[in-house]
Amino acid sequence: MRTFHFGTALPVIPEDMRAAFPLAVLLVAAACATSDEATPAPSTPSGPTRAELEAVDPATDPEPAPMPRALTDATLRLSAxxxxxxEDGRGALVAAPDPIALDVERDAGWPGRAEDPSLHVGGLRFERYAFPAVTTLRFVAADQGALPMDAPVELxxxxxxxxxxxxxxLSEARP
Amino acid sequence: MSARDLLLATLLGALALGCGDDDGSTADAGPGVDAGPGIDAGPGIDAGSPDGGPTDAAPPLDAAACDEGDEAVVIACPDELVVDCAPAAGVEVAATASAAACDDGPVTVTCTPDGDLLAPGESEGRCVARTEAGDEASCTFPVRVTAAAVALTCPDAITTACAGPTTEVSLDAPAVMDACGVAGSPSSDGPADGFPVGETEVRFEAPVEGGDPVACTTLVRVTDEDAPTVMCEDDLTLVRTRPDEVLTPPEAAATDACDPAPTLEVDTETLARGANEVTWSATDSAGRTGTCVTSIDVLEAYAPTGVRLVSATLRGDGSTRVTIAWEGAGGADRTGYALERAPAPGGPWTRITTVGRNARTANDPRMDGGERHYRVVTLAGAWDGGASESVRAYALDAAGYDLRGESVPTVPFATTLYGVVRHPRDLSAGPYPLVLLLHGNHGICRRTPTDDEDFCGTSQDHECPDGRFVTTPNAEGLAYLAETVAAQGYVAVSISANAMNCRNGWIGERAQLLRAHLAQWAEYATSGGAPFGGTFRGRVDLSRVALFGHSRGGEAVAAVPAVLRDAPLVGVNVTSIFSLAPTDFDGYAPRDVAYGVLLPACDGDVRFLNGTDIHDRSLAFDDPRPRAQVLFAGANHNFFNTEWRIDDNGDGRSCDVSLEVGGPAQRGMLEGVFGAWLAGTVPTGALPEAFVRADAPTPEGIDAWAGTPLDLRWTYAAERLRVDDLEGPGTPGTNRLGEANAFSGWSTAERCFDNACGSRYPHERGAMILSWDGGGPVASFGLGGADGSGWDTVSMRVVSRRSVFNSGADEQVFRVILEDAAGRRAAVRTSDVTTVPHLYPHNDPLEIFQTVRVPFASFLAATPGLDRSRLGAVEVRMDVGGYRRGSVLLTDVALAN
Incomplete structure (x- = not known):
């Protein structure tokens, strides 16, 4: 008997599906992407702050010191x-017929700050200063005879x- | 001999026999038709039948058949004439009939067909009998010629299980029944490559000689009893890395033993946060369905934003520690962050450290190489979420110079050019912009290197003049800031002004000192010079110089533009200046540069925050470059310099000490803010960050690095159309646009300037004092049809006054109303765009302006039909519930970018 044969059975995976095998874990692969490049440091609850950085830096002293409210240990001395x-005490620098140094002494020295010091002698104001020594803040009056000797002096x-x-x-400061 | 030949021969033979006896003398039926096998001849002429008698022939007649009537002749036709197995071309057929004359005379019979070629079909035959006398009788009969008969008989339907996409099936050949005809070999239309699943009709066909082919059909049924196999992911976790990211289930695949492409469907198109049970279904051509289920846990951990290099430190071993800060990422599942480093923006990335979810900073303790890139990845447990954009960092190197006997204009002695240099280690990647930093007035002598107290001495050089002391490293006190800046891609130089310290003012001299350093760097950058030789040749960009100064240094840097206008330096262009807690001895007004000023609210030294004056004066110019001022609550004067360790706020002379944020916080803030300032003002086309523009809160990353929530109050101005600064002619009734202002419903509406605005008003700026006690008062500034299309915001500066009207107030909330020329109005509450606190924590606070910027987008959102191309007025209206009593100072109304 003649027999008719029709085809051969072949299981087929469509071409466009083959690429899906094996299926990759998507999106989360990055979780391990760098895991072998460095050993992660232990997790900490929060990141560093500048305070923490400075606390481990021996070159920096994290403890501030308060500035005295007033430099009560200063003394006034008049020197030739x-x-x-x-200065004439009124804002002008003038020729000095009888100059005198108004030295404000402080053994601990004088801090520098943004504002300039000025010496108020009664109604006069002396603003030009220098530090001939670390302990001495000096103003120069052009004419000591013009100074109110008994007026309060303030820095x-x-x-x-x-x-x-x-x-x-000034009277009290006169040597 | 074929069946067909046999049929024809038989039929023709029979006809010839009949026709041979055609004398007509008798009415015998004569030769009939032997239809042959397979022909249903029926009752026709069948003269050749084995018994010799006609099967359907007319019976013989004689005169006896005549009636006694008057007929002369009788005739009898066959009932029918059937010819079987005729070829398609036809067969010759002759009919006969019996007849008799009633007088027994001769009779002639003629019939139709009479040897005619008849094709298969039916027709009518007729015979006529005639006597000699001419009498006739006739009869008719049907003639049926049937075709040759060949038939195929297909095998029975077959059912079989599939063996693949197509299935091999064996079918028996059909049976050929060729009773009268000759058939060829049958063929089939069955699929050569096998049968698909389902029912397939197979048609067999065989040719027939001389005739139409014959065919039959049968059915092949291929069954598929097995469902497809679906292959889907094992249970997995996916992470959504940004809010708008759509996550879909990962692809699955299906196979079926017999269907090459089963239909694959999934019951979940997009994945939601949390657990998702995703079922994939595959249905094959037989309708059978297989499934696969994947459990997908979706986590949300979005990419961080605002990543910045907030600090860098050159360590003792020469390595660079880098601290990166960022803004907190969204995503409910974030558990922490990872800091990663790469040699290039595209990676490959190396994980440096991980920190918790509340962290906004992380550091790389030892950055290697010259240039590195950092990014921050948000973590969700063990999973990586979104990754930030990367930020570049440069490994640091240190250098310095100490040039003696240098002549500096206006300085009456030869002095020192002393600089502490921090720069990117890899100078070949330059040129890098130059940043000069200048400390303020401070003692230059201390007893020991680590002593807190510094003392004044008068020196002509960098050193303390008293040999009993060591020199205070005032310049080194800003090295931390120079390092942070250098790691961002600058050559940063902190210069010493020790020789300028402890003298009256000396602001101009400091500005000249800065110029001298710029000239020195112009030399280093071009021809080179001691002590660096050619190290910096071509590596420093002096066309984009930034200056930073603290205290008197802050005033001095503001003086540099004027100094350079008077004595330019070839190739040197200062583009950005930042003054920290500056003094204001000499009234400089920086122009043609970006200018920023920082005001430490608890400043115990520059207690009147004189930087406001420099900033206010810088606003006088129609200069589109950024102007910014930031009030930093809780900051003192000194702690921005690591060597200035005494708290100028003392035991609370400006602020309660508990309000102070402390040195590390101040320095952390400055690193973040100054870095942002440089990034927004030095590069060509740069724009300051939103928080610098008073458009956004302080970045979390800067807060985090500072270690405390920073309270910063910004004012900002750049490109703008000045509506009113309360200083123009006709003020306050007429504004800078020449349009009318109107103030109605106020308890007080009074224009003031400087001290007239109040004893705690530090600004050199005109303003309106506006006090109200109910009634919803309005300050209206006419815009006269001004085109607002090119502007981003309505801007103004405001401060809540020290006033009894503000008793108990924490902040001010009011409405800003924009009206177009057609009268359409849009209102926005200030609380929707910013916070205007009532003053700031301080024993005796000043009235420091802050900027309120209302985006046009907010107005348009409130009133979509607002015509911004023709604006009528901008109003400030105090009618918000809870804020119906108060007092503010208001100025600098503008349309601004």
Whole structure:
């Protein structure tokens, strides 16, 4: 008997599906992408702060020191000085007929700050200063004869009234 | 001999026999037709039948058949004439009939067909009998010629199980029944490559000689009893890395033994956060369905934003520690962050460290190489979420110079050019912009290197003049900032002004000192010079110089533009200046540069925050470059310099000490803010970050690095159309646009300037004092049809006053209303765009302006039909519930970008 044969059985996976095998874990693969490049440090609950950085840096002292409210340990001293010019106490630098140094002494020295110091002698104001020594803040008056010897003397920094230092009177400071 | 030949021969033979006896003398039926085998001849002429008698022939007649009537002749036709197995071309057929004359006379019979070629079919035959006398009788009969008969008989339907996409099936050949005809070999239309699943009709066909082919059909039924196999992922976790990311189930696949492409469907198109049971179904051509289920856990951990290099430190071993900060990422499943480093923006990435979900900073303790890139990856447990954009960092190197006997204009002695240099280790990747940093006035002598107290001395060089002391490293105190800046891609130089310290003012001299350093760097960058030789030749970009100064240094840097206008340096262009807690001895007004100023709210030294004056003066110019001022609550004057360790706020002279944020927080803030300032003002086309523009809160990353939530109050101005600064002619009734202002419903509406605005008003700026006690007062500034299309915001500066009207107030909330020329109005509450706190924590706070910027987008959202191309007025209206009593100062109304 003649027999008709029709085809041969072949299980087929469509071409466009083959690429899906084996199926990759998507999107999360990055979780391990770098895991072998470095050993992760232990997890910490929060990141570092500048304070923590400075706390481990021995070159930095994290503990601030408060600035004294007023430099109460300063003293006023009048000293003869050889100077051609001095202040008139009214804002001018003038020729000095009888100059005198108004030295404010402080053994601990004088801090520098943004505002400049000024020496108020009664109604006069001396603003030009120098530090001939670390312990000495010097103003030069052009004419000591024009100074109110019994007027209160105060040291100011700018307009900062809180930083005023009372220095007595010139009479008290006279050697 | 074929069946067909046999049929024809038989038929023709029979006809010839009949026709041979055609004398007509008798009415015998004559030769009939032997239809042959397979022909249903029927009752026709069958003269050749084995018994010799006609089967359907007319009976013989004689005169006896005549009636007694008057007929002369009788005739009898066959009932029918059947010819079987005729070929398609036809067969000759002759009919006969019996007849008799009633007088027994001769009779002639003629019939039709009479040897005619008849094709298979039916027709009518007729015979006529005639006597000699001419009498006739006739009869008719049907003639049926049937075709040759060949038939195929197919095998019975077959059912079999599939063996693949197609199935091999063996079918028996059909049976050929060729009773009268000759058939050829049958063929089939069955599929040569096998039968698909389902029912397939197979048609067999065999040719027939001389005739139409014959055919039959049978059915092949291939069955598929097995469902497809679906292959899907094992249970897995996916992470959504950004809010708008659509996650779909990973692809599955299906196979079926017999269907090459079963239909694959999934019951879940998009995945939601949490557990998802995803079922894939595959249905084959037989309708059988297989499934596969994947459990997918979806986590949300979005990519961090705002990644910045917030700090860098050059370590003692020469390595660079880098701290990266970022903004908190969204995503409810985030559990932490990972800091990663790569040699290039595209990777490959190396994980450096991981930190918790609340962290906003992480550091790389030892950055290697010259240039590295960092990114932050949000973590969701063991899984990686989104990754941030990368930020570049440069490994650091240190250098310095100490040039003696240098002449500096206006300085009456030869002095030192001393610089602490921090720069990217890899200078070949430059040129890098130059940043000069200048400390402030401070003692230059200390007893020991680590002593907290510094003392004044008068020096002409960098050193303390008293040999009993060591020199205070004032310049080194800003090295931390120089390092952070350098790691961002600058050559940063902290210069010493120790020789300028402890003298009256000396702001101009400091500015000249800065110029001298710029000139020195112009030399280093071009021809080179001691002590560096050619190290920096071509590596420093002096066309984009930034200056930073602290205290008197902050004032001095603001003076540099004027100094350079008077004495330019070839190739040197200062583009950005930042003053920290500056003094204001000499009234400089920086122009043609970006200018920023930082005001430490608890400043115990520059207690009146004089930087406001420099900033205010810088606003006088129609200069589109950024102007910014930031009030930093809780900061003192000194702690921005690591060597200035005494708290100028003392035991609370400006602020309660508990309000102070501390040195590390101040320095952390400065690193973040100054870095952002440089990034927004030095590169060509740069735009300051939103928080610098007063458009956004302080970045979390900067807060985190500072270690405390920073309270920063910004003012900002750049490109703008000045509506009113309360200083123009006709003020306050007429504004800068020449349009009318109107103030109605106020308890007080008074224009003021400087001290007239109040004893705690530090600004050199005109303003309106606006006090109200109910009634919803309005300040209206006419815009006269101004085109707002090119502007982004309505901007103004405002501060809540020290006033009894503000007793108990924490903040001010009011409405800003924009009206177009057609009268359409859009209102936005200030609380929707920013916070305007009432003053700031301080023993005796100043009234420091902050900027309120209302985006046009907010107005348009409130009133979509608002015509921004023709604006009528901008109003400030105090009618928000809870804020119906108060007092503010208001100025600098503008349309701004």
């Amino acid at each position: 000085i050889d100077a051609d010019e001095g 100011h920094w700018g307009d900062d009234a809180d930083a005023t230092v009372a220095l007595g009177t």
